[in-house]
Amino acid sequence: MVKAMTAKKKEEKEGADGVIARNKKAFHDYQIIDSLEAGIALRGTEVKSCRMHSVSLQDSFAKIENGQVLLYHMNISPYSHGNIFNHAPMRPRVLLLHKKEILKLSQRVREKGYALIPLKVYQTRGKIKLELGTAKGKTFEDKRETLKKRQDDLDVRREVKIR
Numbered sequence: 689m690v691k692a693m694t695a696k697k698k699e700e701k702e703g704a705d706g707v708i709a710r711n712k713k714a715f716h717d718y719q720i721i722d723s724l725e726a727g728i729a730l731r732g733t734e735v736k737s738c739r740m741h742s743v744s745l746q747d748s749f750a751k752i753e754n755g756q757v758l759l760y761h762m763n764i765s766p767y768s769h770g771n772i773f774n775h776a777p778m779r780p781r782v783l784l785l786h787k788k789e790i791l792k793l794s795q796r797v798r799e800k801g802y803a804l805i806p807l808k809v810y811q812t813r814g815k816i817k818l819e820l821g822t823a824k825g826k827t828f829e830d831k832r833e834t835l836k837k838r839q840d841d842l843d844v845r846r847e848v849k850i851r
Contacts, residue, residue: 707810708809709808710745711806713746716834719825720823722821726783726819727815729784734767736770738764738811738816749804749805750805752797757790759818761778796822804820804822805823806820
């Protein structure tokens with residue numbers, strides 16, 4: 689019973705969904721069409737660094753190569769107590785997906801303008817997971833339109849709050 693309580697406290701401390709890192713810029717630069725959960729093949733020191741929230745998804749992307757999905761430019765800082773067993777911070781990492789999911793993603797990526805972008809890294813039941821989004825790049829006009837819409841929504845909420 690004591691273990692269950694400490695796990696619950698940890699979950700509350702990390703947040704409701706156990707989010708380790710988010711890719712906020714992805715929602716600004718891309719229109720997210722679809723998303724799915726994938727596991728990540730990590731080494732021991734990488735897992736420890738992830739649990740310490742030493743992860744950055746900035747400028748990271750995924751590619752399908754030889755029937756595998758590889759994640760590039762995800763920065764996991766070296767573990768402070770890792771010694772000689774530490775990992776390379778920017779190495780390509782394999783995403784763990786079913787073959788049907790990989791085929792579905794590859795069909796979608798072949799279409800013009802689509803990319804695989806990691807949206808967030810989170811922890812569920814002791815496992816480190818990644819939310820991978822199929823995204824289409826936004827143009828400069830689309831970005832301006834999104835900012836305008838967000839500002840209009842904010843103004844409406846302020847008006848409703850005042851009344």
